[in-house]
Amino acid sequence: MTTLIDPPAHAAVPVAVDGLATRPSLRETVDQTLAMAWRATKKMRRNPEQFFDVTIQPLLFTAMFAYIFGGAISGSVKDYLPLIIPGILAQTALTSSMAMGTQLREDMDKGVFDRFRSLPIARIAPLAGPALADIIRYTIASTLTILVGLAMGYRPGGGFLGTLGGWLLTIVAAWSLAWIFTWLGTVARSAQAVQGISMMIMFPLTFLSNAFVPASTLPGWLEAFVKVNPVSHVVTACRDLINEGQVTTEVAWALLGCAIVVAIFAPLAVRSYSRKI
Amino acid sequence: MNDILHPPAPRGDLAVDAHGLVKTFGGQGSSAFRAVDGIDLQVARGEVYGVLGPNGAGKTTTLSMLATLLPIDGGHASIFGVDVTANPHRVRQLLGVTGQYASVDENLTATENLVLFARLLGHRRKGAATIAADLLESFGLTEAATRQIKNFSGGMRRRLDLAASLIARPPLIFLDEPTTGLDPRTRGQMWDTIRELVEQGSTILLTTQYLDEADQLADRIAVIDAGRKVAEGTPEQLKSGVGSSTLHLRLADRDQTAAAAAVVERTLGEPPVLTPEAGGLNVPLADADRAADVLIALRQADLSITTATVRQPTLDEVFLALTGHHSEPTDTDQNEEVA
Numbered sequence: 338m339t340t341l342i343d344p345p346a347h348a349a350v351p352v353a354v355d356g357l358a359t360r361p362s363l364r365e366t367v368d369q370t371l372a373m374a375w376r377a378t379k380k381m382r383r384n385p386e387q388f389f390d391v392t393i394q395p396l397l398f399t400a401m402f403a404y405i406f407g408g409a410i411s412g413s414v415k416d417y418l419p420l421i422i423p424g425i426l427a428q429t430a431l432t433s434s435m436a437m438g439t440q441l442r443e444d445m446d447k448g449v450f451d452r453f454r455s456l457p458i459a460r461i462a463p464l465a466g467p468a469l470a471d472i473i474r475y476t477i478a479s480t481l482t483i484l485v486g487l488a489m490g491y492r493p494g495g496g497f498l499g500t501l502g503g504w505l506l507t508i509v510a511a512w513s514l515a516w517i518f519t520w521l522g523t524v525a526r527s528a529q530a531v532q533g534i535s536m537m538i539m540f541p542l543t544f545l546s547n548a549f550v551p552a553s554t555l556p557g558w559l560e561a562f563v564k565v566n567p568v569s570h571v572v573t574a575c576r577d578l579i580n581e582g583q584v585t586t587e588v589a590w591a592l593l594g595c596a597i598v599v600a601i602f603a604p605l606a607v608r609s610y611s612r613k614i
Numbered sequence: 615m616n617d618i619l620h621p622p623a624p625r626g627d628l629a630v631d632a633h634g635l636v637k638t639f640g641g642q643g644s645s646a647f648r649a650v651d652g653i654d655l656q657v658a659r660g661e662v663y664g665v666l667g668p669n670g671a672g673k674t675t676t677l678s679m680l681a682t683l684l685p686i687d688g689g690h691a692s693i694f695g696v697d698v699t700a701n702p703h704r705v706r707q708l709l710g711v712t713g714q715y716a717s718v719d720e721n722l723t724a725t726e727n728l729v730l731f732a733r734l735l736g737h738r739r740k741g742a743a744t745i746a747a748d749l750l751e752s753f754g755l756t757e758a759a760t761r762q763i764k765n766f767s768g769g770m771r772r773r774l775d776l777a778a779s780l781i782a783r784p785p786l787i788f789l790d791e792p793t794t795g796l797d798p799r800t801r802g803q804m805w806d807t808i809r810e811l812v813e814q815g816s817t818i819l820l821t822t823q824y825l826d827e828a829d830q831l832a833d834r835i836a837v838i839d840a841g842r843k844v845a846e847g848t849p850e851q852l853k854s855g856v857g858s859s860t861l862h863l864r865l866a867d868r869d870q871t872a873a874a875a876a877v878v879e880r881t882l883g884e885p886p887v888l889t890p891e892a893g894g895l896n897v898p899l900a901d902a903d904r905a906a907d908v909l910i911a912l913r914q915a916d917l918s919i920t921t922a923t924v925r926q927p928t929l930d931e932v933f934l935a936l937t938g939h940h941s942e943p944t945d946t947d948q949n950e951e952v953a
Contacts, residue, residue, distance in 0.1 A: 352694045352785045357704045365736060372733035380721045383762070448717035452778065455681050455717075457706035458734050464719070612685070 338346075347443030354582040359459075366459035373466020374461035381470065391433045391478035399425050399485040402549060410550055417470050422482065423503060423575035429478045430511035431539055437471055438518030438531040445610075447523070454473070460611045464523075468515050475511035479504050495582030506591060510571045513595035516602035530542040542568045559614040629694060629786050629817040630657035630680060636688030637675050637841075649675045651841035652689065657819055659694075659785075662812055665821040668933070672841040673821035677788050680819075681711045684772030686747070693786060699864055710779030714790040718763055718775050724750060725759045731778050749777040769800030776807060787811060789820040793827060805830055825932055829853070837936060845936050852932060859924055860931065861905045862895040866918040868893035872919050881911045899924070 361369070379385050403421050407414035429481055441464070444450060453463045478499045483504060525531045545559065546568040552560050563569055574591035577583050637650040645907040650672040658661040665673050680691055691698040694706045700856060711717070716726045726778060728746035729739075737745060750756050753773045762858040763771060772792060792808065793801040808831055812818060823829050828835045829849040837845040837852065845852060863886075865874055878886045878897055887896040899905060905924050910946055912919060 352708065353694055354694050354704070354708070357696075359701060360703050368736065369734050372730060373731070376719065376726075376730050379726060383721050442874065448713055449721065450717075451683060451713050451720040452711065452717035453734075454683055454730070455706060455709065455711040456731070456734055457703055457782075462734070536702050 340441070348541050349417045362455070364410060366462060369458045369462035370465045370469060373462050375466075376471040377460040377467040377470030378473070381473070385470035387436070388474065388477065391429070391474045392481060393426065394432060395429050395478050395482040396429065396485055400489070401492065403489060404526050406549060413491050418486055418489060419576070420492070420551070421449055421549065422491055422493075423614055424546075424572050425482050425580055426479055426507045426575050427510065427546070427572045428543045429482055429609040430475065430571070431514055431543055431568065433469070433474050433478045434511045434515035435512045435539055436474075437468065437515040438520075438522035438525070438535055439528045441467065441519055442525060442528040442531045446528075447608075461607045462602075464519055464606055464610060468512060471515060472508060472512055475508045478511075479507040494580045495528045495578055499578050499582035502582075502584070502588075503575040505576060506571065506574055506588065510591065510595055513532050513598045516599050516606060520602045520606040542566060546572060560596065564601060567598070569589075571595055627695075628656055628692075629659045629661070630655055630663070630691070630819060631693075632656075632676075632680065632691040634689035634744075635676060635679060635686060635691060637672070637679060637684060638687050639665065648841050650679070651878045653838065653843050654720075654835065655680075655819075655843075657817060660815055660818055662808075662818045662820065662831055662833050664828035664835040665819070665838055666823070666825065666828045666835050667821075667838035668710050668823060671838045673838055674790055676838070677711075677790050677819070677821060681709055682706055689803055690695075698715045707782070708784055709783065710784035710787045712772075712775050712787070712792060713788050714778045714794065715834055718771065718778055718779075723762055724755055724766075726761065726776050728778060728781065732781050735782050744783060749780065753777045767800075768943055769796050769803070772796065772800075772804060773807070776804075778937050780811075782854065784816075786817045786819070790817060791821055791823065794823065794869065798835070801827075825853075826926055829926075838934065839933065839937055853927060859902045859905075860924065861899055861908060862889075862921070862923045863895040863897065863912075863919050864907075864921045865893045865895070866920050868923065870917050871895070873915070874912060877917065878908055879909050881908050898927075 403414050403417055403427065411417035411420060420576035435446070446468075450463065483500060493503075495503070504596070517538070518531070521531050521534055525534060546563055546566045548568065552563045552569070555563060568589045570587060571594070574585070574588040577587050579587040632655040633656075635650050635653045636647050636648065638646045640647050653672070653676055655663070657677070659764065665676065668672050677682065678937075679686045679771060680693065680698060682698060682705055686699055693708050696704045696708065719730070722730065725743075725746050728749055729742045732742035732745045733739065747756075747759075750759050753775060753776070755770060755777070758766065758770060763774070766774065767889050776789075776792070789808065790941065793804050796804065807826075808818065808820070812831075818831075820828075821830065832849065835847065835849055835852055836843050863874070865871055871888065875886050875888065881900075882897070884898070887898070888894065890895055897905075898907060902924055905922075909919075909922060
């Protein structure tokens with residue numbers, strides 16, 4: 338055994354410090370995000386229950402809301418479909434992106450996140466990776482919603498291209514909104530807390546919007562809120578695309594809203610993630 | 615502790631150079647708890663440095679600060695001369711961290727874990743697969759390569775965890791309680807693996823609760839208690855304070871305890887320590903061979919014993935000698951220690 342008096346018996350590896358990068362490059366950041374996305378898809382495959390919400394919910398909600406409210410709001414189920422399908426699309430976007438926060442919070446409590454934090458990788462990669470992989474879930478949810486609508490007799494006026502546009506907008510909106518829940522996941526203390534707060538955000542945003550009823554039927558003060566609710570803009574944009582086949586200013590507003598959400602919440606999420614114990 | 619305004623210049627010839635490290639938890643003022651309270655650490659390149667202390671002494675917190683996992687609340691730290699606070703990304707390129715609780719992904723297989731970490735470190739898919747296969751082989755995990763980690767034993771997890779820390783071939787490796795909770799055989803295997811790393815020239819900073827582990831592996835040891843460094847030196851220096859081993863005796867007749875103590879004192883020139891249980895004697899031995907002399911002397915004095923054990927001084931005994939108090943405040947903590 339070596340002692341303090343004797344120098345260590347083995348020669349130390351020379352260490353070159355000056356050549357080391359001080360921050361990850363953009364290219365590295367993209368590679369690391371893709372690696373994290375790969376991890377997330379592996380996890381999804383091993384935990385298929387992650388797909389329950391995005392498969393059951395579109396099937397159930399589309400049929401349920403259409404048959405319950407159809408007659409009362411639009412006179413018949415068939416006349417209600419052009420109103421409700423884009424509404425359900427937006428709701429689906431919100432509920433499926435909500436899972437991001439809980440998943441992340443649970444994940445961050447595990448030891449592997451300590452390793453991620455100790456590695457010389459971009460701080461955004463562990464957050465952006467799962468967000469990228471989650472697009473699979475949003476795609477399933479929005480596809481199923483449209484298919485259920487078609488099966489119930491919905492014939493979108495916007496044709497194939499219009500429907501494709503609405504479908505894409507839903508996925509973009511879901512990915513953008515997921516950054517709010519990602520941020521929540523990095524600041525909340527437990528997965529349950531994330532779940533609770535997410536619900537409190539989700540319900541007013543979806544139900545106090547024009548997703549299920551025309552805004553004009555609401556009392557004035559509520560109508561005012563509904564009109565500024567970003568979800569309403571996504572719903573209207575989806576309707577314009579799917580029913581009319583038109584790229585209206587509402588589409589531009591919806592996309593701008595998504596961009597603003599990402600611009601605010603992605604940096605917030607990365608900041609609080611980097612500080613988390 | 616060093617003057618905050620005039621910190622000593624970071625020394626590039628040291629693998630770890632920390633001065634007056636402080637970590638405070640739980641708010642301000644009197645409610646704040648100083649988990650690390652002004653610790654200095656200087657680890658030379660190529661050295662194995664052990665940080666020894668009981669649960670809650672601040673070992674993991676110290677390591678976490680040095681590994682950029684926790685912000686440093688006070689003091690300065692540099693790794694190979696690179697400031698930890700100012701340049702965390704560079705520091706992360708110099709370290710491999712193996713955590714107290716295996717930091718690998720439960721949901722992935724052993725191969726997938728290593729491939730993921732290799733890809734994160736900039737290797738292409740193919741290169742990552744080769745690295746993973748090589749590491750699994752050298753850590754004897756090839757057979758378990760396609761199994762999910764949740765089905766791994768504790769020892770296998772630690773080995774995989776260590777393998778994951780070596781992908782980048784970091785010049786400095788942090789091992790946070792590498793063998794806590796492992797059975798003796800797996801523990802021995804882990805020690806062998808760590809010794810191989812040392813042969814290859816890695817600098818190692820390890821924390822442990824076990825004196826024998828620090829003794830087996832470390833060139834130098836710092837003893838930490840309640841966030842402070844209470845002693846530092848080679849294993850020999852630390853143990854010399856408590857004798858190299860202890861003979862524990864229990865007498866058949868407890869009334870003869872005083873007589874036995876006198877015999878022991880006559881034989882070794884030093885009085886034994888009476889243990890709380892009646893009829894028990896703890897005899898510190900400078901040399902384990904002297905145990906036989908004590909036993910023969912007792913036989914000649916016609917004092918009968920029921921048990922005689924020779925063992926290394928425990929961490930608690932070293933602690934008692936260094937700090938004047940036991941390492942564990944209550945008996946219940948002993949159980950948590952293993953968890």
